[in-house]
Amino acid sequence: MAAPFVDTARITVKAGSGGNGAVAFHREKYVAAGGPDGGDGGRGGSVILQINEHMSTLMDFRYKRKYVAGNGMDGQGKRCSGKDGEDLIIKVPRGTVVRDAETNEIICDMSETDSFVLARGGNGGWGNKHFATPTRQVPRFAKAGLPGQERQVILELKLLADVGLVGFPNVGKSTLLSVVSKARPKIANYHFTTLFPNLGVVYVEEGVSFVLADIPGIIEGAAEGAGLGHDFLRHIDRCRLLIHVVDVSGSEGRDPVADFEAIQEELKQYGPDLASRPMIVAGNKVDIAADRSGLEALKAHVEALGMPFYEISAASQQGTRELMFAAARQLEHLPPITVYEPTYVERPPEVDTSEPLSIVHEDDTWIVEGPWLQRLMANVNFGDYESRNWFDKMLRQSGLFDRLEEMGIQDGDIVSLYNLEFEYQR
Numbered sequence: 001m002a003a004p005f006v007d008t009a010r011i012t013v014k015a016g017s018g019g020n021g022a023v024a025f026h027r028e029k030y031v032a033a034g035g036p037d038g039g040d041g042g043r044g045g046s047v048i049l050q051i052n053e054h055m056s057t058l059m060d061f062r063y064k065r066k067y068v069a070g071n072g073m074d075g076q077g078k079r080c081s082g083k084d085g086e087d088l089i090i091k092v093p094r095g096t097v098v099r100d101a102e103t104n105e106i107i108c109d110m111s112e113t114d115s116f117v118l119a120r121g122g123n124g125g126w127g128n129k130h131f132a133t134p135t136r137q138v139p140r141f142a143k144a145g146l147p148g149q150e151r152q153v154i155l156e157l158k159l160l161a162d163v164g165l166v167g168f169p170n171v172g173k174s175t176l177l178s179v180v181s182k183a184r185p186k187i188a189n190y191h192f193t194t195l196f197p198n199l200g201v202v203y204v205e206e207g208v209s210f211v212l213a214d215i216p217g218i219i220e221g222a223a224e225g226a227g228l229g230h231d232f233l234r235h236i237d238r239c240r241l242l243i244h245v246v247d248v249s250g251s252e253g254r255d256p257v258a259d260f261e262a263i264q265e266e267l268k269q270y271g272p273d274l275a276s277r278p279m280i281v282a283g284n285k286v287d288i289a290a291d292r293s294g295l296e297a298l299k300a301h302v303e304a305l306g307m308p309f310y311e312i313s314a315a316s317q318q319g320t321r322e323l324m325f326a327a328a329r330q331l332e333h334l335p336p337i338t339v340y341e342p343t344y345v346e347r348p349p350e351v352d353t354s355e356p357l358s359i360v361h362e363d364d365t366w367i368v369e370g371p372w373l374q375r376l377m378a379n380v381n382f383g384d385y386e387s388r389n390w391f392d393k394m395l396r397q398s399g400l401f402d403r404l405e406e407m408g409i410q411d412g413d414i415v416s417l418y419n420l421e422f423e424y425q426r
């Protein structure tokens with residue numbers, strides 16, 4: 001079965017690595033010993049998400065899963081910095097929610113934020129021009145660039161509609177949407193198949209309009225993942241108001257109260273807050289109702305629950321205008337669309353500190369390098385106290401300071417770790 005509507009995708013993004021710093025010395029005729037003039041490595045490009053208003057599905061992510069930004073170039077002599085790596089822009093439809101693939105935490109909600117840096121490029125390494133000091137006039141070292149961030153994320157599209165139509169298949173949701181929405185602007189390009197959520201703009205009166213979505217395919221068991229229903233339930237999340245459409249014609253031997261309750265149960269299963277979402281109930285197909293018993297039973301049932309009830313015939317447009325007015329009136333008092341607050345907490349990467357680091361001693365400087373240190377430093381936020389403490393703890397735990405002591409480090413010497421230098425104190 002082909003279901004071309006793609007509203008969730010898992011992708012890997014990788015920012016570019018920083019270029020390496022250069023070791024070079026100034027050379028000029030008649031100038032005896034030139035100073036160090038090795039330039040810095042360029043910064044790695046970042047991976048940036050950006051909203052594109054013309055996109056309405058995550059279809060593009062179906063076949064392309066890996067997104068890599070450009071690496072920074074290495075530095076050169078004559079103080080030339082390497083070129084920065086190019087940023088990679090990924091376009092997503094408005095309403096895309098980004099989660100961490102491992103923890104499922106929300107990283108960002110692209111509904112009000114127009115662009116977001118999803119993976120930071122690595123810093124370029126410093127060239128040796130930075131390392132000249134009075135005691136260290138000929139620094140023969142430069143720094144390697146740091147790797148870019150890499151992460152796996154899940155993109156999830158949640159429609160930005162004010163009102164969602166829910167109900168069993170065939171109760172007349174699409175028909176209702178088609179008769180109440182006059183215009184189908186660019187947001188309404190979901191109409192490739194009937195399995196797509198349909199969006200329409202309802203113009204109620206001068207200056208009053210709202211976006212109405214037909215959320216198809218809610219069936220019993222959808223909340224547990226049966227059929228396609230579950231995929232579409234996701235879209236109701238942001239609707240401020242639901243219109244629950246129930247077939248009250250009594251055709252096919254259906255019981256309106258039982259149908260209503262079955263869908264309510266489905267919403268509850270999916271999320272308790274969905275079941276408590278403000279709701280208007282519409283009893284549809286009154287034009288072909290053989291008698292009014294089903295309709296009256298449903299009306300009594302929902303009014304006892306405190307919900308407004310409207311009887312309509314979508315096909316003949318009876319009562320549909322009143323229903324839309326009622327929806328618009330309710331919307332006036334309802335808070336704006338949900339924006340998902342980020343829940344993602346940046347954690348330090350897991351590193352195996354047992355792998356020995358390389359230590360090179362030059363003048364008063366101790367240059368420390370190694371793959372795990374490089375990875376660690378690319379991910380530590382040095383502006384944050386906790387992170388700095390944690391970094392310090394990792395260094396101690398690795399035995400680095402004991403080894404430096406053994407090798408004869410003195411107080412006041414410089415420890416040089418990629419883009420960080422500090423004075424050693426016992």
Ligand SMILES: Nc1nc2c(ncn2[C@@H]2O[C@H](COP(=O)(O)OP(=O)(O)OP(=O)(O)O)[C@@H](O)[C@H]2O)c(=O)[nH]1
Binds near residue numbers: 173194287314
């Ligand atoms: N007589 C009558 N028929 C209706 C009315 N509303 C819808 N129908 C018919 O009921 C059938 C199903 O209507 P749809 O609008 O496709 O139902 P739906 O709820 O959108 O169905 P799904 O797309 O499967 O979720 C169609 O044949 C409609 O013509 C109504 O008010 N009266």
